[in-house]
Amino acid sequence: MNSSRSCSLRGYGRKHDVMFDNYHEAMPTFTREQIDHLGDLARIALSDDEVERLQKELNVIAESIQKVQEVASEDVPPTANPVPLVAHLREDVAVTPLSQEEALAGAPRTESGMFVAPQILGGE
């Protein structure tokens, strides 16, 4: 583990509205605080160096992609799937799923046929 920064996973979402207070500006500018917060949201314990580098890079990238808003006018509908398809379901026929052993084969820790997770609640 090369990160010197202690990880502070705040209750995500809580600080959301105040973190991005430049919403109404034409171009977003990423601050260190915002990158930190995005790291928390994305569950990546970014190191200080990474936060600094990402701040610079994302500002350059954001500036270049902001251009899409020039043509994204209200009368244009959005497209999610480029090839329109009607949702279809497969035949309702039972198939053999992975065995318990197969499903657990890649797990970092298992016990009695289950995944072992670190403590979920408390501790913070």
Next chain:
Amino acid sequence: MASTNELVKLSASQMAEKLKSGEVSSKELTQAHLNVIESAEPSIQAFLKISGDTALEQAEDADKRRAAGEELPELSGVPIAVKDMIVTKGIETTAASKILEGWVPPYDATVVEKLKKAGMPILGKTNLDEFAQGSSTEHSGFHPTNNPWDTSRVPGGSGGGSAAAVASFEAPLALGTDTGGSIRQPGALTGTVGVKPTYGGVSRFGAIAMASSLDQIGPVGRTVLDTALLHEVIGGYDERDSTSIPEELPKIVKAAREGQKMDLKGLKVGVVKEIGGEGFQPGVKARFDESLTLLEQMGAEIVEVGAPHFPYSLGAYYIIMPSEVSSNLARYDGMRYGLRVMPPEGVPQTAANMMAYTREAGFGDEVKRRIILGTYALSAGYYDAWYGSAQKVRTLIIRDFEAAFEKADVLVSPTSPTTAFKFGEQIDDPLTMYLNDVATIPANLGGVPAMSIPAGLSDDGLPVGFQFFAPQKRDDVMYKPAAALEAALNEKWQAPLWSNLKTPWLDSANQTVEA
């Protein structure tokens, strides 16, 4: 009895003929490629994993099936390499990421099942930019891959491993995945053929998800006919992929064979005005223009078409793609498979902290960059301005394609603005790196099929790619002129482009294969 070098330089369809006539067995053919892999890998490094033993078993099985008189597809017995973005049961699959190091999938991708059913031995798993994110294969979590044309240069990316393996004769065919150009741009930079099928034309079940609305598996080869044959093996409807098109594939192989007759009378070829201006090297433009002349000489009518929203596609792509990446890569949480890193002492040993430290240690720089950008683009209050706007641009790109295909049967452009660049040249400059895909991204946003074929060497002696686009679900439409152009270029050069490639690794690989 044939020498390794003679065998591996054949096209896949020629290999198939020799297998059919009994002149060579699949085991011999597979062994010949394993010989080349052994001698080429120190300088090329196209593979992350070589599965020689299972490949030979699969080859023996293919030989038995043939001997038993089973009706087999044309490519039966021809070996293939698979990009490590596609899961293979029992063969380690990592997406070139430390976070999946050592993971052995308990199931096969649909395309891998189809390869096995067709009797195509799997030589190994090829290198890529981590989770297919990059245009040079320098972002692999394990090692870079070298371009066979100049080992101080990148093979393109993300599918640099598949392209380099095919270019260096380590494999006659390979599978790739293309989200923004990851099959076609490496094809251009290594002088090989790379095809991105229609979105939904080849099942994505078992392709490790990067950006689900853009990802597409496709064939890599040295000839247009070879990729067509492979396209028909892997394509078609799959009930396990909800975006799979529930229709028959068009007649792709037939179209490629038709193209080899070099008659394009009645075909309208549209040159996309918006691709190919500033930033495109003169050598790339020169080869593109020469190919246009050849198309015209074969009877095609060349027209110019406008696609006014294509200049916005790079921006839309760099919103949609990272957004989908941030969502798809949330699954790497250290719980069920892959890496787990516990927090250091002094930090609470919770599941949430474990995830954060696992992802910090397991993901590389480019992947983190995209996850953070995508997390921002999808966050409440920004979704409409970013993701929403990008999806609107996507509509405009699709309309541009529809309008262009009213004026032309196929569209064409250079595949990549430049030839292969040197290692390190662009790695610290994400924006320059992203521009590599400026000509390939519109096809992913529009869901249309597109392919790159070699168009000659630039003034720096490095390969240039020529790109064709066809309308959705009409992949056959681009195979015909692609095969025709390939034939015309080979006639002009009196040999395929690869005859200019220096292959010192083949000298040491050359030995007689036991019959």
